[in-house]
Amino acid sequence: MAQMNMIQAINSAMDVAMERDENVCVFGEDVGFYGGVFRATAGLQKKYGKRRAFDTPINEGGIIGVAVGMAAYGLKPVAEIQFADYIYPGLDQLVSEAARLRYRSAGEFTAPIVVRSPFGGGIFGGQTHSQSPESMFTHVSGIKTVIPSTPYDAKGLLIAAIEDPDPVVFFEPKRIYNGPFDGRYQEIVQPWSRHPASEVPEGHYVIPLGKAATVREGSDVTVLCYGTMVHVALGVVEREGYDAEVIDLRTLLPLDIEAIVASVKKTGRCLILHEATKTSGFGAELSALVQEHCFHHLEAPIVRVTGYDTPYPHSLEWAYFPGPIRLGEALKRVMED
Amino acid sequence: MAKQEARSNLPPLDLYVPEPKFRPGDDADFSDIVIPAAGETRRPDIADDHHTMRDLSYGLVRVLDGEGKAVGPWDPRLDAETLRKMLRAMALTRAYDQRMFRAQRQGKTSFYMKCLGEEAVAVAAAFALDRDDMCFPSYRQQGILIARDWPLLDMMNQVYSNKQDRLKGRQLPIMYSAKEGGFFSISGNLATQYPQAVGWAMASAAKGDTRIAATWCGEGSTAEGDFHSACIFASVYKAPVILNVVNNQWAISSFSGFAGGEATTFAARAVGYGIAGLRIDGNDALAVHAATQWAAERARTNQGPTIIEHFTYRTEGHSTSDDPSQYRSANEATDWPLGDPIARLKQHLVGLGEWDEERHAAMDLECAEQVKVATKQAEKFGILGHGLHQPLETMFEDVFAQMPWHLREQQAEMLAEYEVAKAKAKQGEA
Secondary structure, three states: OEEOOHHHHHHHHHHHHHHHOOOEEEEEOOOOOOOOOOOOOOOHHHHHOOOOEEEOOOOHHHHHHHHHHHHHHOOEEEEEOOOHHHOHHHHHHHHHHHOOHHHHOOOOOOOOOEEEEEEOOOOOOHHHOOOOOHHHHHOOOOOEEEOOOOHHHHHHHHHHHHHOOOOEEEEEEHHHOOOOOOOOOOOOOOOHHHOHHHEEOOOOOOOOOOOOEEEEOOOOEEEEEOOHHHHHHHHHHHHHOOOEEEEEOOEEEOOOHHHHHHHHHHHOOEEEEEEEEOOOOHHHHHHHHHHHHHHHHOOOOOEEEEEOOOOOOOOOHHHHOOOHHHHHHHHHHHHHO | OOOOOOOOOOOOOOOOOOOOOOOOOOOOOOOOOOOOOOOOOOOOOOOOOHHHHHHHHOOOEOOEOOOOOEOOOOOOOOOHHHHHHHHHHHHHHHHHHHHHHHHHHOOOOOOOOOOOOOHHHHHHHHHHOOOOOEEEOOOOOHHHHHHOOOOHHHHHHHHHOOOOOOOOOOOOOOOOOEHHHOEOOOOOOOOOHHHHHHHHHHHHHHOOOOOOEEEEEEOHHHHOHHHHHHHHHHHHOOOOEEEEEEEOOEEOOEEHHHHOOOOOOOOOHHHHHOOEEEEEEOOOHHHHHHHHHHHHHHHHOOOOOEEEEEEOOOOOOOOOOOOHHHOOOOOHHHHOOOOOHHHHHHHHHHHOOOOOHHHHHHHHHHHHHHHHHHHHHHHHOOOOOOOOOOOHHHHHOOOOOOOOHHHHHHHHHHHHHHHHHHHHHHHHHO
């Protein structure tokens, strides 16, 4: 075991995967020599050479398209898109190509690629360095969407994603790269070293895709969340004394419906928390599924706490962010009903 | 998949991955960069067919020689007053950058990007364009606004996201928008402004207007698909637009080789699209002015677009977020063979007998003072993160012209949340 923050765990996942399988390669803007603007690929070029860890032109469609082609040859490409906000020029290659290759060739060609990308706000990045576009990818048949919330999960999930036979979009909540930020922006964030999930095995392990984690057991209300919001939820629930069950989805697609249904049937109440905009956000899908599977067990309407339906503002970042106060009020509401 | 058995009679393939010549610890040596003498490059007539000027995509238009003399056919023959104004706009841009960079380091804002060493690219171009020509810049052409006498105070208010920020604190610092200054809203996504500039130019042409458009992107951004989109539309419709590529050698940590710079010049992109291309010394304000004027005349007379590659050097890091000493040689900036654009224009003016050290020093002081005064005013209106500078409800404005019900609902929710926050804060005090 070693102590790792989230960046170190993600770096370790790629290192382990590259060590075990010479077909694994990593690339993206500033990924090679510099090791990525967040340093997630630091040291990989030195260790594995520039044929397996390299910089690319600034062309996201090219990065993802090239990954598809490399995968068609038999490599296991792990491409980095520097910020999730930059992923849109790569959408055609992801949506029309990577996601459909297995289907349209009846399994003859596949695209086992991983597209890693830091996402989410809370770093005063303005509207082009703060977005949470995850729901778009779940809407496309053929892409798996994964979002870790701790160093331990990040490493196990990323190795699983790299070993997965299908394309995976792996969104990294950059606000918690260095510590489990719980939404209280005026307080100093504790480093990961004080959190048990910073104990990470140095070697190989996987956390299977499609399995949620019940990070806190409770009986009054189920909170469904992922990424940074897991820590926001845990903080509020503990401080305000709710007997809430907090489920970290970890994989949005395929979704661990069993864990969700079992929990909501137990608690009878459901609150969904994400940073992304509300309308057509992943919360809408979760809400529909909970309603379909648990209607007769629900004691109160399902509540969504999300980012507002505006671009991510720069100076009003903390008013935008669905933080402890918004969540606290929503929890009150869902328990009163 | 295991690799196929190598065919015995063929050599194995090898993947080429570019590598810059110098990395941290290396002594950068630029002696292999081919720099034609100032004045050497021919200046075709603006009516000439682009086919006849392909050589200009591979050359380097230079006007100022080593002694600061303006030589050759590209000398724009500007009067001394204009030269002094241009010099001052570059010096003011530098002073402004220096102050705002420091403000970020002092925690007064979240982010900043300097254009140190690249001042001529924006300033001299702005002097050659008409005031009502439309600019679609990248995030490193603050010099356009300064050359167009845009108030520093307004720019600083944006950088601080303060009460007087016209963009309501919504944008990352330096992502200005100044419609009255002919300056399009800056995007953080790269090269998106390129096809937009072409579209503006096409509209101007379709309407029989006389205004043209100009756009800028870094050499790294020419790799984006939007660069291609812009070139093909500009070529097909002979759009009255100037496509500037600021080749400052570095895109964060990636050298120009990752944008294709090892294989050919960036101006040579023009050849493939059948449009005019010029490669120029971007640290030579007179070359920038002359090339822009030439391209503008072509555009204004329906001769179509021009790609201008400004060969320059990014003296600072990409932004306040990176440390260039981690990825490039420390002496690159000081040893850049094309010098400093401000020093070169100054030398030229001194040589003409139109400038001297005393006046230059006085100008620098004046610029510093102007920046200082504006900073004081701007900081009175607030700095980022210290107080609420925009009314919360403004967050929901301008998503649409008319606010739909769901945003009105969310707006009300947010204001209610704020009341709770205030009450909690009060409880905490009591």
